[in-house]
Amino acid sequence: MTLSRLKPLRRLSHHLHRRSLALTAAAVRQDTTHWTQTPLVKVTPAAESLFHISVDISDYPELATSYTKAGQYLQLRLHDPRTRPAFFAIASPPSITASEGVFEFLVKSIPGSTAELLCGLQKGDVVELSPAMGKGFDIDRISPPENYQTVLIFATGSGISPIRSLIEAGFGADRRSDVRLYYGARNLHRMAYQERFKDWESSGVNIVPVLSQPDDSWIGERGYVQAAFARAKRTFSPRSTGAVLCGHKQMAEEVTSVLVSDGVSSEKILKNF
Known part of the structure; x- marks a missing residue:
C-alpha cells in the first residue's frame, strides 16, 4: 500500500482511538458518582404543576451529613434507563434532614422530563440519590x-x-x-x-x-x-x-x-x- 493511502487510514485510526478514550473517560467520570437507593415517603401536590417530594435517608446518615448549608442540591435518578439524572435543590433545612432523616424537595413537573416521572411515583417507590453538592448560600x-x-x-x-x-x-x-x-x-x-x-x-x-x-x-x-x-x-x-x-x-x-x-x-x- 502506498504512503498516500496509509495517511488517511492512520488519521482514521487515530480519530477512532481518541473517540474510544473519550468514551472511556466519560464512563469513568459517570461511575465516580456514588448512588444510594432510597424510598419515597411523600409525593403530594404543592401547587399547580408543583409537588412535595420527600425521600427517606434514615438508613444512610452519610447522605444527611453531606448536607450542611441551605442552597445545596443533589442528583436524583430513576430506575428507568431511558431517563437521565436530574439536579434538585434541597428544600428542607439541614436540621430537619439530620433529625428526621429525610430530604424534601419542591419539584416542578415538566412534560417529558425526569421531574415529571418523579412526580408520578408513589410512596415506597425507590429512587437513587447522590450526596449533597454545591457550596450553598454563603x-x-x-x-x-x-x-x-x-x-x-x-x-x-x-x-x-x-x-x-x-x-x-x-x-x-x-x-x-x-x-x-x-x-x-x-x-x-x-x-x-x-x-x-x-x-x-x-x-x-x-x-x-x-x-x-x-x-x-x-x-x-x-x-x-x-x-x-x-x-x-x-x-x-x-x-x-x-x-x-x-x-x-x-x-x-x-x-x-x-x-x-x-x-x-x-x-x-x-x-x-
Whole structure:
C-alpha cells in the first residue's frame, strides 16, 4: 500500500482511538458518582404543576451529613434507563434532614422530563440519590445581622425551594430590621408554601407575593418580581444590605442590576440557580 493511502487510514485510526478514550473517560467520570437507593415517603401536590417530594435517608446518615448549608442540591435518578439524572435543590433545612432523616424537595413537573416521572411515583417507590453538592448560600458574606440590617430575597417559581431551606435554617432575620421576600408566580394556584407564610413572617421575613397573571380580585403586587422591586421605595443603606436570589435568569440579572446601581456590593448578592 502506498504512503498516500496509509495517511488517511492512520488519521482514521487515530480519530477512532481518541473517540474510544473519550468514551472511556466519560464512563469513568459517570461511575465516580456514588448512588444510594432510597424510598419515597411523600409525593403530594404543592401547587399547580408543583409537588412535595420527600425521600427517606434514615438508613444512610452519610447522605444527611453531606448536607450542611441551605442552597445545596443533589442528583436524583430513576430506575428507568431511558431517563437521565436530574439536579434538585434541597428544600428542607439541614436540621430537619439530620433529625428526621429525610430530604424534601419542591419539584416542578415538566412534560417529558425526569421531574415529571418523579412526580408520578408513589410512596415506597425507590429512587437513587447522590450526596449533597454545591457550596450553598454563603450567609457569612452578609453576617453578622447587626452589620447587615437589610436582606432582600428574590424567588420565582420552584426557586422558592432553597429559599425555604434558608428561611427555616435561620439566618438571623429576627435580628435584622428589614428582611423582605419578593416571591413571584403566575397566580396563587402556582404559588407553593403559602401554608408556611405565617411561620416565615413570625421569624422576621416580610413576604411580598408578586403575581404575573392574577385574577381580578388580587390587590397585591402585579407583574414580575424585578418590576415590583424597582417600583418599591428603596430606603436601605447599601453598605448594610445583602441579597439572596433564586429563580429565572432574567429576574436575577435585572434585580442584580438594580441593586448594584443602588450601591449594593456584588459580593453581597448571593445567587443560586
